[in-house]
Structures are given as C-alpha cells and as structure tokens.
Amino acid sequence: MEEGLRENSRSFTFSLVNEDHTLANAVRFTLNQNPMVELCAYSIPHPSDNIVNIAIQSTDKSAKAVFNDGLQDLRSMCQIVRDSFDKSVNDFRAELQESSESKN
Amino acid sequence: MPRISVLDMPDVPNGQLPPHIQLQKTRVFCEKNAPTHTDYVQHHGSYTSMDVHESLIENFHNNFKVNVIRLTSDVIEFDMIGIDASLANAFRRILISELPTMAIEKVYFVNNTSVIPDEVLSHRLGLIPLDADPRLFEYISDESSSSSNERNTIVFKLNVFCKDNDKRISVKSNQLKWLPKGSQLNSETDGGGNEYTSFRCSQDSPEFSHKPIGLKHDDIIIAKLGPGQAIELEAHAVKGIGKTHAKWSPVSTAWYRMLPEIVLMKEIENEMAEKLVKKCPVNVFDIEDLGAGRKKAVVSNPRACTLCRECIRDEGWEERVSLRRVKNHFIFTIESTGSLPPEVLFTEAVKILEEKCEAVIHELSF
Numbered sequence: 001m002e003e004g005l006r007e008n009s010r011s012f013t014f015s016l017v018n019e020d021h022t023l024a025n026a027v028r029f030t031l032n033q034n035p036m037v038e039l040c041a042y043s044i045p046h047p048s049d050n051i052v053n054i055a056i057q058s059t060d061k062s063a064k065a066v067f068n069d070g071l072q073d074l075r076s077m078c079q080i081v082r083d084s085f086d087k088s089v090n091d092f093r094a095e096l097q098e099s100s101e102s103k104n
Numbered sequence: 105m106p107r108i109s110v111l112d113m114p115d116v117p118n119g120q121l122p123p124h125i126q127l128q129k130t131r132v133f134c135e136k137n138a139p140t141h142t143d144y145v146q147h148h149g150s151y152t153s154m155d156v157h158e159s160l161i162e163n164f165h166n167n168f169k170v171n172v173i174r175l176t177s178d179v180i181e182f183d184m185i186g187i188d189a190s191l192a193n194a195f196r197r198i199l200i201s202e203l204p205t206m207a208i209e210k211v212y213f214v215n216n217t218s219v220i221p222d223e224v225l226s227h228r229l230g231l232i233p234l235d236a237d238p239r240l241f242e243y244i245s246d247e248s249s250s251s252s253n254e255r256n257t258i259v260f261k262l263n264v265f266c267k268d269n270d271k272r273i274s275v276k277s278n279q280l281k282w283l284p285k286g287s288q289l290n291s292e293t294d295g296g297g298n299e300y301t302s303f304r305c306s307q308d309s310p311e312f313s314h315k316p317i318g319l320k321h322d323d324i325i326i327a328k329l330g331p332g333q334a335i336e337l338e339a340h341a342v343k344g345i346g347k348t349h350a351k352w353s354p355v356s357t358a359w360y361r362m363l364p365e366i367v368l369m370k371e372i373e374n375e376m377a378e379k380l381v382k383k384c385p386v387n388v389f390d391i392e393d394l395g396a397g398r399k400k401a402v403v404s405n406p407r408a409c410t411l412c413r414e415c416i417r418d419e420g421w422e423e424r425v426s427l428r429r430v431k432n433h434f435i436f437t438i439e440s441t442g443s444l445p446p447e448v449l450f451t452e453a454v455k456i457l458e459e460k461c462e463a464v465i466h467e468l469s470f
C-alpha cells in the first residue's frame with residue numbers, strides 16, 4: 001500500500017495505492033496543522049493510476065513519524081465527529097419525542 | 105534613537121489577527137463577478153509573523169459541533185461547525201462512492217419477449233434500490249470468486265406475462281419475488297440439477313436478518329408488456345461500492361453548502377428597503393418599522409440565501425450588501441436510497457475514513 005522514495009529521513013514521499021483525494025486531502029490538512037511539518041503536499045500523477053503521492057518535509061522528527069502523527073490526528077478527529085454526531089442525533093430524537101408527548 | 109523592532113506595532117493587537125485578515129480567513133466573499141478569499145490557509149505557520157499560532161486540531165474537541173436540523177427515514181440535514189472542508193469533503197466522497205450496498209448484478213434470462221432488450225432490462229433492474237442491510241453480507245470476491253452463497257448473494261425471481269387478448273400491462277418492482285433459499289434455475293451446461301447458487305441455509309431465518317429482504321419501493325416500473333409478451337428471469341444481487349457502478353451508491357445525493365452570511369454595510373431605509381426586500385426571490389430580507397413612518401431593511405433569514413446575487417446585481421448595491429459564506433460551517437444533507445437510514449450512513453462513512461487511516465498506520469509500522 002505504501003512505499004517511500006528515500007531522500008533523507010526528514011523529506012519523504014509516500015505513495016499510497018488504492019487511495020485518492022479522500023484520504024490524501026484530509027491527511028494533508030492534519031499534517032499542515034502540525035508544527036513539525038515544514039511542507040506537505042499531495043498529487044495524483046495520472047488520473048487513471050490509482051495512486052497518490054504525499055510529500056512531507058519535517059523539522060524535528062522523521063517524516064515517517066510525522067506522517068504517522070498526522071494519520072493519528074485524523075483518526076481522532078473522526079472519532080470526535082462520530083461521537084458528537086451520534087449525540088446530536090440522539091438529542092434530536094429525544095426532543096422530537098418530548099414535543100410529540102407534550103402534544104398528546 | 106531607540107531601536108524599535110519591526111514587529112512592534114502598537115496599533116496591531118498581538119496574538120490576534122487584524123480584523124480584515126480574520127475576516128478573509130474565515131469568510132468567502134461572494135462578489136458580483138466572482139467569489140474571493142475562497143481558500144483556507146492551512147499551514148500552521150502562516151500567521152507566525154503576527155504571533156498567531158492556532159491549531160484546529162488542538163481545539164477541535166471543544167470547538168466542533170453538530171446540530172441536526174431535519175431527520176426523516178431517508179433524509180438528514182445537519183450543521184457541522186468547526187471543521188475543515190477537506191474533512192467534510194472526504195465524508196461526502198465516501199458517502200457517494202465507498203459505502204457498500206446490495207444491488208442486482210447478474211440477471212439470468214429464461215424468456216424475454218418484451219420490447220425491452222435483455223441488457224437494457226438488466227440495467228434497469230440493477231438500479232432498483234433494495235431494502236437489505238449490506239453489513240450482513242460479504243463481497244462475492246472475498247473468498248471464492250465463483251460460489252454464490254447465502255452470505256453474498258440475494259436472489260429475486262420475476263415471472264410475468266400478458267395474456268393474448270388482454271390490455272397492455274406494466275411490470276412493477278413489487279412483482280420481483282425474493283427467493284430466500286437461492287436460485288431455482290438449473291444450469292444447462294452441467295446436464296441440469298446444478299443450481300447457480302449454493303445456499304447452505306435460508307436467508308429468512310431470524311438469526312440472519314430481522315426483517316425480510318425486499319425492495320424499497322413497490323411501484324417502480326420495470327417494463328411494459330403487450331398481449332402475448334412475457335418475461336421470466338432470475339436476478340442476483342451482490343455487494344459492491346459506488347466507485348464500481350453508481351447503482352451501489354447508498355445515497356441519491358450527499359452534499360453540503362457553507363452557511364450564508366449577509367451583512368448590510370449601510371443602513372437601508374424606506375423605498376430602498378422595500379426595493380431590497382423585493383429583489384430577493386427567497387425572502388432573505390425583511391422590513392423593520394422604526395416608527396415615525398421610517399422603515400429599515402434587516403436580514404431575517406440568511407440561511408435561505410441561494411447566492412443568486414440578484415440583490416447586488418444593480419449598480420451601487422454591492423457597496424450596500426455584502427454576501428459571505430462561513431468557511432467552517434457546513435450544512436450537510438444526505439438523502440439515502442433506502443438500504444440504511446441516513447444517520448447510519450454518515451457514521452459508517454466516518455468509520456471508513458478511520459479504517460483508511462488505520463490501514464496506512466499499520467503499513468507504516470513495518
């Protein structure tokens with residue numbers, strides 16, 4: 001799924017097979033928010049290849065560790081989204097029920 | 105002469121962006137000819153020179169909010185506040201093309217004397233939404249590519265004919281009959297006796313599914329038959345994703361828009377106010393009575409704005425009305441085709457993004 005083009009450990013390009021803008025753009029966002037990241041960008045070399053390249057240059061840690069952090073951040077953001085979404089749906093249902101009960 | 109640092113600017117508040125930059129960062133300006141400041145500055149160090157270091161991730165837990173606006177059995181509308189477009193778009197893309205559903209993929213014809221050719225009829229059958237929970241099924245290619253069993257295939261039968269002297273009839277989706285025990289056709293090549301599916305148990309057993317599998321809508325017209333015409337076929341539905349073919353997409357639409365924000369830059373009074381209220385086709389503006397015969401325009405319903413820009417089209421109005429969109433406030437709408445309720449679809453989509461992350465994290469650990 002992933003292979004790197006090794007230049008040095010702080011500058012790395014990761015190629016993800018079978019991924020597209022969905023993951024690459026989201027992880028680029030979380031990486032760019034990370035103070036360890038000097039540069040992060042992604043590209044899809046050709047639209048008919050199912051491959052996406054993510055380039056990362058980091059300051060303190062190795063690019064691989066930073067990439068890992070970015071993915072962890074994205075995953076925890078997803079969990080927060082899921083939790084607050086579930087909570088809102090439940091609240092909305094409870095409210096609906098209350099209002100329909102008070103009508104009866 | 106005392107030395108003064110260039111960064112020491114007393115009129116610029118430290119640790120805070122100047123108001124116009126803050127506005128450009130958080131709003132899209134919808135101007136007459138084109139929108140401006142459409143991008144979101146993502147890099148953490150972009151405002152370092154102004155001593156602003158804010159990270160969306162650190163405060164995400166506190167700032168992120170979801171408000172459900174509308175929820176029915178197949179539509180949900182909700183506000184997602186405090187998230188970046190890249191994530192909102194990832195969820196939308198996954199909803200459309202990467203969430204699995206069941207759809208008819210193979211059709212075995214026994215007889216078709218209707219005017220619709222086999223391949224067109226098969227295509228029509230494929231697009232019919234099925235009422236089956238895809239989470240109960242596996243992909244057919246997962247283990248063995250050839251064997252269809254109760255874990256990966258749903259079989260429907262259609263057997264209709266129009267009698268010789270009858271009127272023309274419509275074949276509707278409710279005439280498709282579910283076969284929980286699998287295919288009833290015999291394969292010709294193996295000298296008969298061999299069915300196209302090998303079900304080990306019936307799909308209507310309670311441990312398999314709580315409700316019988318069927319079609320979401322009973323009144324979809326599949327074909328029309330004239331006197332003497334007949335269709336007999338068996339349709340096999342399998343699990344797939346929208347990337348392969350749109351028939352597997354679980355949503356009819358999944359889309360978002362940013363929250364409109366309309367600001368009146370000047371007081372708009374009397375006839376001008378009336379004019380403004382009349383300009384807007386969706387009644388965004390309203391009139392407030394100031395007493396003494398004076399009236400003033402107010403923005404009463406910005407959410408309804410469709411951004412048609414009619415209110416700023418005429419000469420001079422662009423200075424009075426400013427149309428903006430809030431960059432981190434998304435109004436998300438999901439319309440399900442029926443296999444799963446819309447709120448479940450969204451949580452499943454978020455789970456898929458998590459799984460993608462986990463898969464790459466796993467790869468990185470080697």
Ligand code: SF4
Pocket residue numbers: 366383384385386387388408409410411412413414415416427
């Ligand atoms: S842009 Fe169109 S919909 Fe929005 S306020 Fe102006 S006239 Fe109304």
